[in-house]
Amino acid sequence: MPKYLVQASYTSEGAKGLLAEGGSGRRAAVEQVVRSRGGTVEAIYFAYGDADLYCVIDFPDPLSMAAVAMTVRASGALQSRTVPLLTVEEIDEAARQDVDFRAPGA
Template sequence: MPLYMYQGAYTAESWAAQMKNPQNRVESVGRQACEAVGGKMIGGWYCFGDYDLILIADVPNNESMAAIAVAIAAGGAIKSSHTTALMTGAELVGALKKSESVAKIYKPAR
């Protein structure tokens, strides 16, 4: 199954609610969300910077990952998010090999 990295930034209201009831929501919510679409959570972490949490999800396809992202966004606790499809080294090597045939026909606009 494809791997995805989901990054989310909590709203101030969500942080306030979590301060009143501290718990590791990345672990509980992330695992349940991945399992709801037939996948599994590889790991989840809190972090500093533009995003407050990172979730690595192993889910069946883009539609499944989009379902997770949309459901979380609709909940209102996240003010911004970003989802990135992840590739293995072998997948990148395959892409590099295929890029040769595209490079032969592609002509940049000038």
């Protein structure tokens, strides 16, 4: 399954919800929304700094990730960034691909 790193920052309204529910409540909400599209949560970490929350999530396809991301962002409770993650083997396969490219000025 495709794997993603989600980095999220709570808005002030989202932070109020986090304070009310605690980390366990938000973890349950993340797990529920991910399961609703056939995905699984590998890890959830709260942090402080540039982002408030980091999740590593598996989805059966990119459209499931997009559907969840759009729905969650539309709530206005957070802003997020999703990074597709590739395995070492996937990078090996990509490195073997022929690509027709000319560098600028070459």
